[in-house]
Amino acid sequence: MLRIHFDERDIARVQIASAPDPLWETVLAVHQLTAPGHGVPVYAAWRARARAELADRGLTRAARLIGALAPGDARYFPDFLTPDAGRDGLAAGLEALRETPRARLAAEIRRAALPARLPRWAGAVAKGSRQPLDELAAAFAEVHRAVIAPDWTEATATADRDRAARSRALCQGGVDGMLNSFSPYLRWEPPVLHVDYPCDRDLRLHGRGLRLIPSHFCWRRPIALADPDLPPVLVHPVAHTTGWAPATARACHPQALSALLGRTRARVLAALGAPVTTGELARRLRVSAPSASEHVSALREAGLAHSRRDGGCVVHALTPLGAALLHGELAPVRL
Known part of the structure; x- marks a missing residue:
């Protein structure tokens, strides 16, 4: 077990990396x-x-x-x-x-x-x-x-989805809620974060904060640097979409989707591989929120996407038909 000890300064200095390392x-x-x-x-x-x-x-x-x-x-x-x-x-x-x-x-x-x-x-x-x-x-x-x-595009998209989920947990429950959202491999018992780890050690942050790094290839449990004097990081696993496959197996697929839907709409379809809010989608695709909403609306009318309101946000995801088009196989998609 790795025990990461926080003080009041560290709580304010928790960061979520914007992309994998x-x-x-x-x-x-x-x-x-x-x-x-x-x-x-x-x-x-x-x-x-x-x-x-x-x-x-x-x-x-x-x-x-x-x-x-x-x-x-x-x-x-x-x-x-x-x-x-x-x-x-x-x-x-x-x-x-x-x-x-x-x-x-x-x-x-x-x-x-x-x-x-x-x-x-x-x-x-x-x-x-x-x-x-x-x-x-x-x-x-x-x-x-x-x-x-x-x-790398898929790895970054996977990290974006994880970051969005952590951000929602932060909005709803503060830092406590965000850290608790990493269960079961992290357990937050203030002021100590307990991490599922292959060896027994303690890491004291001493006001330096903690940088959480989502990783496409990390599996089962998080990883930290061994030297306690280095900037504290915790690399953690993320959830993969059901149809994830390497780009080498999808070599012609993005072009085919672009030919069918148009380049931007094909990117929107790919971005909806896991639930995402309108704002998150706009940021990921570098378009305005109204533009993102318009593209999702077109996919929704075609039966490829569906949306629901969650508090002050609208969350979008693929329908089974949309997932089949994106991944080449029918798979259940939950919103």
Whole structure:
């Protein structure tokens, strides 16, 4: 169990990240690629195609480089692989990775080596050698480009839906309500947030607040940085839509939908894969609220969407027919 201790300053400094972190997503995607057996079913189609894509591009070794320092079954992997600068994008995160101070590299590699045998090149990383750090950063960039970037729109949309749900919980119940909305893997007993975790530890925020990062590839339980002196973050799983499949399996589908519905209306249909308010939809598509409402109205008249009022908001979602059109299969959709 991880216990995160808040004080009154921390309550006011809880943040919800606006998008997944590209370095965290790459590490966690590699975990899914190396999962024993058949892995988590929701990633099965993505995993098969990602492995094939990496093999076709000659990037299997690049994925193994990342997995060697961050194995999926490890209770610890070096924090420098997921720097705070990743919030500003992949390039900023990789630059921070390359510039990790030597003392920190040595300490974190030493800690990672305690329970597991690391490859020989990890010793060169610990000494601050430029070549292996550059190779590691290049591996992140190549793996991300090959198997993460094609699905980044879906990953961001999934994070948006989660952020919208947390925002509604915040509006209805304050910070208490928002933190409680993460049940069952988080339990809020003020002033301590209890997190389902593979090891027993305490993290005291001391007024720094906590940044909650939604993750498309995180599964089952949240993950925090090991070093308590780093900016506190908690990477957490999000709910996937029933019909989620990797972009490689949907290669022609967006174009076909655009040809049928028009580009903007096709984007609206995709955005309604999970319940969303008019304001959230407008922000996601970067259109005005009246424009978003007009597009939803057209989909609703065609039997592809339905809407209901929830307090001061109108929430929209797909009908079974809309979900079938979007995903290529009939699936129950609940509002």
